[in-house]
Every structure is written in C-alpha cells, then in structure tokens.
Amino acid sequence: MNALLLFFTLPVATIILAIVLQKILKCPWLVAATFFAIYLIVTYAAFNSSFLIFAIVYTILAYIAALLTRIICNLINCSRELMDNNGSFRITQRPITVSTNCLNSANNIVNGNATVASNTGQGRNGSCNCCSRR
Numbered sequence: 001m002n003a004l005l006l007f008f009t010l011p012v013a014t015i016i017l018a019i020v021l022q023k024i025l026k027c028p029w030l031v032a033a034t035f036f037a038i039y040l041i042v043t044y045a046a047f048n049s050s051f052l053i054f055a056i057v058y059t060i061l062a063y064i065a066a067l068l069t070r071i072i073c074n075l076i077n078c079s080r081e082l083m084d085n086n087g088s089f090r091i092t093q094r095p096i097t098v099s100t101n102c103l104n105s106a107n108n109i110v111n112g113n114a115t116v117a118s119n120t121g122q123g124r125n126g127s128c129n130c131c132s133r134r
Contacts, residue, residue, distance in 0.1 A: 010054070032063035036059040
C-alpha cells in the first residue's frame with residue numbers, strides 16, 4: 001500500500017466526506033457507522049486484514065470530524081438566533097424565538113454532555129432547539 005494513500009489521501013477524504021454526511025444525516029454515530037461499514041468492505045475487498053487497523057482509525061477520525069461539525073453548526077445557529085433576537089443583526093424576515101436553554105445546551109454539547117437535566121428547549125438528540133420558529 002502506498003504511504004501517501006494511507007496517511008494523507010484517505011484521512012483528508014474521510015474528514016471531508018464526514019462533514020458532508022454530518023450535514024445530511026445530522027448524527028455523528030451514523031456517520032461513523034457508515035464509514036466503518038465502507039472501510040470494512042474495502043479492507044477485505046481491496047486490501048488485506050492489516051488494513052483493519054487503519055479502518056478503525058479512520059472511523060474514529062470520521063466520528064471526531066462529524067462531532068466537531070455538529071458542535072460548530074449548533075454554536076453558529078445559536079449565535080444567529082441570539083443576534084436576531086437582540087435586533088443587532090437580522091438574517092431572516094420572520095420573528096424568531098430563542099429557547100432559554102440555548103446557550104446552556106451549546107455549552108453542554110461542547111463539554112461532552114449531550115443531554116441537559118431539564119427538557120425545556122431541547123430538540124432531538126440533545127441539541128438545542130434554537131431554530132424553532134413560530
């Protein structure tokens with residue numbers, strides 16, 4: 001196997017595709033599972049079983065990239081909603097309501113706690129419900 005393929009091309013492609021899949025699927029675990037399934041098939045179809053270690057490493061890399069994408073998108077959405085509510089910067093034409101737990105949820109996601117004790121302001125999968133419009 002070519003070292004350039006193993007240490008540069010596949011990791012970069014994994015990161016880029018993980019970001020794209022995260023934006024589509026909106027679940028880092030599904031992104032990681034998809035990459036593991038693909039790399040598992042590639043391991044035994046194109047390479048030998050020694051590539052399995054690289055498949056696991058690339059799966060972890062895909063999960064980290066998807067998780068970082070989720071965190072960054074949640075922070076951007078929360079900051080947009082707060083800026084809209086204060087009136088300093090208007091992105092949309094419709095009025096937007098911001099949940100009271102928006103910043104707490106974003107901080108808990110960054111700190112690794114995907115769920116918050118109170119369920120007010122919580123959307124699916126423990127994300128903040130910043131983008132709820134009335």
